[in-house]
Amino acid sequence: MEINIKKFVELGKTVRKDIINMLFCAGSGHPGGSLSCVELMVALYFKYLKHHSENPEWSERDMVVFSKGHVCPTLYSCLARSGYFPTDELDTLRQSCSRLQGHPSSVSELPGVEVATGSLGQGLSIASGMAIGFKLDKKDSKAYALLGDGELQSGQIWEAVMTAAQFKLNNLCAIVDNNKIQIDGFTEDIKSVEPLASKFKSFGWHVLEVDGHKYSEIFAAYDEFLAANLDKPTVIIAETIKGKGVSFMENKAGWHGKAPNSEEKELALQEIEEKDLGV
Amino acid sequence: MEKKATRFGYGEAIVELGKKNKNIVVLSADVTESTASHLFAKEFPERFFNVGISEQDLICEAAGLSLTGKIPFISAYSIFATGRAWEQIRNTVGYSHLNVKIVGTHAGLLVGPDGATHQALEDIALMRVIPNMKVVVPCDYIEAKKATELLAKDIGPAFLRLGRANMPIITNESCDFELGKAKIMKEGADATIFACGVMVSEALKAAEILAHEHISIEVVNIHTVKPIDRQAIVKFAMKTGAVVTAEEHQVSGGFGSAVLEVLTTSEDLTRFVPVEMVGMQDCFGESGLPYGLLAQYGLTDVEVVKAVKKVLQRKR
Incomplete structure (x- = not known):
């Protein structure tokens, strides 16, 4: 394994273990979608994002909107491991008076969280508004929005898709964690959002398709977004597996919103430690 | 005008x-x-x-x-x-x-x-x-x-x-305007009309009509519905002892309700103050001329006058 990749594989393990521990402590939460976007977010937070954990309000920073806010364990882990707040605080997820709310909140003043999310379908519009703001100020900052495939059923997503194309927001990058499962089952069986790539293309977006559990492909996609001199927004459609890394959680709708018990937690942690994901 | x-x-x-x-x-x-x-x-x-x-x-x-x-x-x-x-x-x-x-x-x-x-x-x-x-x-x-x-x-x-x-246009450039501060449009002694939006001018017209009948009306413009000027509402309600709210909006949940919330929870309201509400009575509008619709749905000076007379009857 390349040394470059190895660092991210280890970070991915750390984040996955954080997710499992957090959800176990909380006794509720969303493991499936948190685990499916680990590589995508580890690559973003630890390689591409322009940010300073010691100065969260840095005016030149990039901004990230976790539109699929229920996967905030991944966000919180990435922020803590970036130094935004002590990692001990991760154990307070979903508890009374915690800054780690069940869905991201800017009211609880957790550094690194730009805006409250969790009501699905709204985050792309918010990131699009940020991208417009950056352009007005002639800043080089980028806006990223993490979307789930299920939330693409929301009409507002496509309103924002059109707005971003209309305003040629080449500083906006949507990341679709296409794990193909929503609360009630497979997205395909409930209301199919496919074919995603051709949908986004026909709406005037630059489309990149990657294996969302392979760093080499993820890096190539972010590199292309940052290097491409286009007059359109970019979407990275990432093929992912819900619950990735914990075999008994993988591809199971039942693990969308359920915390592991003590035994399941130990099994999960052991499996995460043993497997090198992202290669 | x-x-x-x-x-x-x-x-x-x-x-x-x-x-x-x-x-x-x-x-x-x-x-x-x-x-x-x-x-x-x-x-x-x-x-x-x-x-x-x-x-x-x-x-x-x-x-x-x-x-x-x-x-x-x-x-x-x-x-x-x-x-x-x-x-x-x-x-x-x-x-x-x-x-x-x-x-x-x-x-x-x-x-x-x-x-x-x-x-x-x-x-x-x-x-x-x-x-x-x-x-x-x-x-x-x-x-x-x-x-x-x-x-x-x-x-x-x-x-x-x-x-x-x-x-x-019923105010002028030099009038005070402060967010959250009620504004007296006309002083009076017998009843207070709290109004917002277009109903402020309707309330002023109603006050003129009632003046001919020797009824003295205070008209208070509550342009800021939230945060509402609690102090002013209680003060003017206590002053006249009778209140009418007027809004171009459903009577439930809107401006009148906000006034009622103040009156019913205020410790400083030390006497019974009857309230009548002018507004849309739980119904939808329809096509028509703007001011024709106001009349049709009971949102004009005439209805405000009626509400004042009703509230004065209830005043102890």
């Missing part, structure tokens, strides 16, 4: 604000000219964004802009801005206390011929229940201008409720 729609007060003020502050941006949803934001669009095309007929996106685009330090004013029909996008306003703008100004024009029956689907009669209720949200309902064109100026300086979410039709 000179008449002008409140939407033009906003439209003119926002251009002047745009000249002074480059962070002011305006967003529209395909109703640019009718919301009077075309003046800003013409002057500052680079700071004007028309997102088309998509109010949910509109609210959240503005949210994103505010997060980069901009001061977005959203210009849209009130029914769609506050109704269709309510949950976006609640969860994204209100909860995160974002500096987004929602300017809802075409509020109330005064929309006229477009009919019930376009007449927002629930928007005060919808907006005032959202924590952090300020709600301002100017009584005329001049107040709309002043409200726009003050809201641009104020930090946090706000809803500015404006009308389509021309309304009498």
Whole structure:
């Protein structure tokens, strides 16, 4: 394994273990979608994002909107491991008076969280508004929005898709964690959002398709977004597996919103430690 | 009496604000000219964004802009801005206390011929229940201008409720206007009318009619429905001992309800004060001439007079 990749594989393990521990402590939460976007977010937070954990309000920073806010364990882990707040605080997820709310909140003043999310379908519009703001100020900052495939059923997503194309927001990058499962089952069986790539293309977006559990492909996609001199927004459609890394959680709708018990937690942690994901 | 729609007060003020502050941006949803934001669009095309007929996106685009330090004013029909996008306003703008100004024009029956689907009669209720949200309902064109100026300086979410039709201009440039402060329009002793929006001028007309019958009416303009001026409401209710509320909105949940909430929970209200409410009585509007509809649905001076007489009978 390349040394470059190895660092991210280890970070991915750390984040996955954080997710499992957090959800176990909380006794509720969303493991499936948190685990499916680990590589995508580890690559973003630890390689591409322009940010300073010691100065969260840095005016030149990039901004990230976790539109699929229920996967905030991944966000919180990435922020803590970036130094935004002590990692001990991760154990307070979903508890009374915690800054780690069940869905991201800017009211609880957790550094690194730009805006409250969790009501699905709204985050792309918010990131699009940020991208417009950056352009007005002639800043080089980028806006990223993490979307789930299920939330693409929301009409507002496509309103924002059109707005971003209309305003040629080449500083906006949507990341679709296409794990193909929503609360009630497979997205395909409930209301199919496919074919995603051709949908986004026909709406005037630059489309990149990657294996969302392979760093080499993820890096190539972010590199292309940052290097491409286009007059359109970019979407990275990432093929992912819900619950990735914990075999008994993988591809199971039942693990969308359920915390592991003590035994399941130990099994999960052991499996995460043993497997090198992202290669 | 000179008449002008409140939407033009906003439209003119926002251009002047745009000249002074480059962070002011305006967003529209395909109703640019009718919301009077075309003046800003013409002057500052680079700071004007028309997102088309998509109010949910509109609210959240503005949210994103505010997060980069901009001061977005959203210009849209009130029914769609506050109704269709309510949950976006609640969860994204209100909860995160974002500096987004929602300017809802075409509020109330005064929309006229477009009919019930376009007449927002629930928007005060919808907006005032959202924590952090300020709600301002100017009584005329001049107040709309002043409200726009003050809201641009104020930090946090706000809803500015404006009308389509021309309304009498009943204040002047030198009148005081402070967010959250009630304003006495006419002093009186027998009953107090608390009103907002177009009903302030209807209340003043009612007071004139009643003066001929030697009934002395106090008219108080509550342009800021939230945060409401509790002190003034209690003081003026105690002074006359009889209250009428008047609004171009459903009587339940809106402005009148806000006044009642103050009166029923105030420790300083030490006597029984009967209240009558003028407003839409749990029904939808329809097509018609703006002021014809006000008369048809009981939102004119005549109905206010009736309500005053009724409340005076109940006064002990």
